[in-house]
Amino acid sequence: MPDDAPSPSDDSTLFEEDAAPAENGHSDAAQEAPPLSEGLTIERVFSQDGTHPFDEFDWDTRDAAIKNQQGEAIFEQKGVEFPEHFSQLATNVVASKYFYGDLDDQDVPPEEGGRETSLRELVDRVTRTITDWGKEQGYFASEEEAETFYDELTWLTVNQYGAFNSPVWFNVGLAQQYGTRDTGDKKIYGWDPTAEHVVEVDPYVNPQASACFIISVDDSIDDIWQLMGESARLFKFGSGVGADWSTLRSTKEKLSGGGVPSGPVSFMRVQDETGDTIKSGGKTRRAAIMQTLKCWHPDVLEFVEAKQTEEKKAHALIDQGYDGSFNGPAYGSVAFQNVNQSLRVTDEFMEAAEKGESYDLTAVTTGETVDQIDAAELLHKVGEGTYVCGDPGLQYEDTMQHWHTCKNTAPINSTNPCVTGDTLVSTEDGLRRIDDMLGETPRIVGLDGELHRAARVVETGDKPVYRLRTKSGYELKLTADHRVWTENRGDVPAAELTKDDKVRLLRPRFGTETLDGNTAEFVGLLLGDGCRVEDEVTLTMDKEREVPVIEKAAATVNDLKTQRQGGPVTVRTKTSSTARITCREPGVVGLVSRHAVLGEGSAAKRLTPEALQLDKESTAALLRGLFTADGTVADYGDKSQYVALDSTSEELLQQVQQLLLGFSVKAKIYRNRRVTDRAMLPDGKEGVKEYDVEQVHSLRITRSSRVRFEEEVGFMPESRKAAALTALNERVGTYRDRMTDRVESLDLIGEETVYDLTEPDTRHSARTARSTWSAFARRRASSSPRRKSSSTTPATPRTTSPRTATSFARWDWASPTSARC
Incomplete structure (x- = not known):
């Protein structure tokens, strides 16, 4: 491995180096991979045997165009082919962001170096390549099973039941289907299973398919520029990057050779410019960057105010008549438009803010206190920034590390959703407390109402717990980031639920014990x-x-x-x-x-x-x-x-x-x-x-x-x-009672030991804290950076008070007495 080769932070290249494609554009290396002992059999659920998924739809040709506020086309491709059920918006997005090739070459087939013009080409490029990889690595029991997999995956994609992340659409299949190869020095790094170490690989043959990467940076100019190089390569092929910059010395410290450091915010600005210059995947899509700084860093105030200061500059330019659209010159001339930023706060900092106390800012190099800051005032500035431009967010440092299940590794950047020990899970034996199943792999009721084998039940530590209550009074105790299945929005973190959300009431399974x-x-x-x-x-x-x-x-x-x-x-x-x-x-x-x-x-x-x-x-x-x-x-x-x-x-x-x-x-x-x-x-x-x-x-x-x-x-x-x-x-007749219920309130009730399990088939299970009423998704821990559109750390949600019920009289058949013991 070259001395200057970066260490990969994610499994960006999941497949071995492919053999050269055959004349039909498909890889012919299938015989090189040993088959699995049995191989997968694929049930045909959506597609029709003997009919290509593409042939199940009516297709038409239309024009795709994206225009600015002045009505000027910033992208246009005429005569693209899409299924009739695709909206014009979907057509515009897919054609502009994911079709491969230059616009000037749309009359040339993509396998001859031209541009994709049909959704058929895009979807087939990806789903055929994934299927071929599976065949080459012996995943399927037979050729027929592999083709069923291809048909099902293609059907789901074209029907928009599921979608891959952007790097998959950008990169997967370019070499395998079109014969695209690196003609310059566009190298990325992948694992060589034969040599058992990281090597340079062709980014088209071994495509970068992961969406998010965590990269580290040390307090040296060489490491800072290595981070910039890693960021640029990741941006180039469509992925996002997250880094914590607290390791860089502040502007209040000294350089070893004398002088004053530039500080982390200045280098964050360089990373932002890198992302703006190298558009994600070579498209017009902005790069995705996550930048964090810890609350003890001496440059924390500059960091908190950085993005809102730039936002105010953009507003001033707009007031002077500059175009304020997403890609217009007003925002194009100010910094931090490609990044999300979050302040990482400790329990000690939050307690200082609560008490109105100052908080020590310490030097990166020596750990000595170099300044103090009013903790509450800094939080106020965070709130002002989120109001002005949506940043910075908050990450709860001590909470994340306290819940860390592998404390000897690097710090984590997102957390697991969990439920409390008295949560009842619907199993094949009836309702059982989750803490009574610790270490077991029970069969539980999934979102489809059927029994599925769950992974081992685990204890995940002591965490803040909320009580979720519906309009009919069904309750669940859970963590703020626990995802709840809603009928109107799908999976939603508990902290983001609103009174407009409607949850499904699942039937729990009865047990097997009998009583006369x-x-x-x-x-x-x-x-x-x-x-x-x-x-x-x-x-x-x-x-x-x-x-x-x-x-x-x-x-x-x-x-x-x-x-x-x-x-x-x-x-x-x-x-x-x-x-x-x-x-x-x-x-x-x-x-x-x-x-x-x-x-x-x-x-x-x-x-x-x-x-x-x-x-x-x-x-x-x-x-x-x-x-x-x-x-x-x-x-x-x-x-x-x-x-x-x-x-x-x-x-x-x-x-x-x-x-x-x-x-x-x-x-x-x-x-x-x-x-x-x-x-x-x-x-x-x-x-x-x-x-x-x-x-x-x-x-x-x-x-x-x-x-x-x-x-x-x-x-x-x-x-x-x-x-x-x-x-x-x-x-008296009746109206139909629907087995759904609206969310009523979410209230913080304290800290408890919490537990979790994984149901891998439907990824949901019927769970309840003293009431079985909904299905909850289980996410695995991720090291991806926090994106602005999702919540990865517990945040205090809005709470509402349960509705006060009015008094009702009882009818005559009520029992007038009860035992007094």
């Missing part, structure tokens, strides 16, 4: 109207309305008892309004405790993890018992009709909400229904008394979900509520 139907109903009844004190469980219900229900519960307990202690359980009447059964049988109490938490007070009632892994029939029976005990059938005539479940336990309602989704039943939680913490309640002595009361929450089922609830769960037939719901559903 009568037993499951008894557990549900206790969750509603029961309690546990020491080794005793008690169920108390309304004497007048629910005697058949409690008598069935007593019969169930007697069937369960294995040790006769004090004879059979009987229904006891404590007052004129309540009926009660009590059981001390260890087997019964143990069975109940395995499925329900009853002994920590009514506000802490909840289902256990074992209950969340019950099969469908057992889950329906448990919910049937709970709704029979604490549910309501509400009918307000023309105003509203619904099934409600009220509880002081918000967690229990969240669990019920998620289990109902398994039956395709959508429910909404109204929180904090009580307006006072005191209430008049039965005193157990035929009277009433004022008591302190817990806040109460209400789960409501409306629309078609109300009918679905009766069909799948319902009330116990012994209860009057079952007949009331049947009569309501027969009398």
Whole structure:
């Protein structure tokens, strides 16, 4: 390797040196690569066997043109061929940015040195080359499988279901399909598997296909200019570059030979000019550059103000009549128009800003304090810059390094999205906490509703956690950069969600554990109207309305008892309004405790993890018992009709909400229904008394979900509520309940240990923190520089307060009593 050869920071050349193309332009080196032991088989999903994907569309010829504000054409190519379904905008972008060859040579075929004139040529150049590489390296089980891969990839591309990054469109296939070779010294560096070291390679034969590179710079003039050379080569073939410039000494320090250094901002300006001079991929597209500086650097103020100062110059030129368009002379004559910039701040700096304190600026060479800066004032200038020109952004240095999973390597530049330990994941065994699956590779429900094998569940450290809540009250705890699947925008980082975003409510999978139907109903009844004190469980219900229900519960307990202690359980009447059964049988109490938490007070009632892994029939029976005990059938005539479940336990309602989704039943939680913490309640002595009361929450089922609830769960037939719901559903029609929900709020709730997993097939999994409601994409860690259009470090998102629900009356079938233990 030459002494001056740069060390590659990315796998820019993924394939071995190709053999010379055959006469048809395709490589004939397939026999040189050993086949895989088996090879891939490709299922045909989109394309048609025997029909080329191009032949499935109607094509037409049109003109592509891009004009400036004065209506003058800055690009024009006549007679280009595109599918009819391509918009004019797409036509203009593809023809101007990605068609290979000189405009003057558009009458010459590209394989003879001319210009591409059709989307067919562009797409085939890329997809055929990738397919041929796969064949040469033995990836496919047969030639037929390779051609199926080509057809599928081509179909997806032409239909715009997916798109490659710009370097792929710029570079891939030029040598393989058109025979293009380097005729000068356009060398890049690639890995030689035979020599096992980095060598110079032809950039057309070994195309640069990666979009982003991280490159380093040391505090020496030689290294600075090496960075400029690396940047230029990367820009030339269409890739972007990111670098942190904090290693360069500041203007407040001294050079070894005397004099004052230029400082990092001056060299950032040179890199910006390099990007402007060498257009990305040889096109009119600007190069993509990321520049960062750490908050302790003595030149930090110059850095923060640099881009907005240039922006103000451009505004002054525009005011004087200069063209202010994207490529016009106003912006073309000022600096930093090819870069994004970010200030890297530490926890110490942010705390100083919070307290209104000064922050030390330290010399790069000696570490000594050379100046101080008002931390809050610097943040104010950052905010001013983002308002004026969108830069600089913020990167949270300590947070990124604290989460670093490979701390002995170089610092990271982006972070993983994660969820908290109590997040429930829909698996083949039902809902399971993600922290209980640490180290496992479970089969989980993906975005398509099917089971997929996930990669190993991992703990990723302690991170700031946010609570995401939807309009119906579904919740998830997650990190700010965790991507959420939305129906309207696809994958969106949590911090960028708005109230206009709509998430999908996925059906969780039921488990495989079983519980006798009568037993499951008894557990549900206790969750509603029961309690546990020491080794005793008690169920108390309304004497007048629910005697058949409690008598069935007593019969169930007697069937369960294995040790006769004090004879059979009987229904006891404590007052004129309540009926009660009590059981001390260890087997019964143990069975109940395995499925329900009853002994920590009514506000802490909840289902256990074992209950969340019950099969469908057992889950329906448990919910049937709970709704029979604490549910309501509400009918307000023309105003509203619904099934409600009220509880002081918000967690229990969240669990019920998620289990109902398994039956395709959508429910909404109204929180904090009580307006006072005191209430008049039965005193157990035929009277009433004022008591302190817990806040109460209400789960409501409306629309078609109300009918679905009766069909799948319902009330116990012994209860009057079952007949009331049947009569309501027969009398009142419903609107369709859509299994989507709008985002309501995103609130910072603290720091927790978080976990993650990868589902590689659909790259989504049904996850929830106490409610299963959406699918979340899992991104792998990336060393790419932060682009302005995406968020790679946690940022404090906008938050909104949950809507305050108004008060609703209960219908007559509500249970008037509940156990007080």
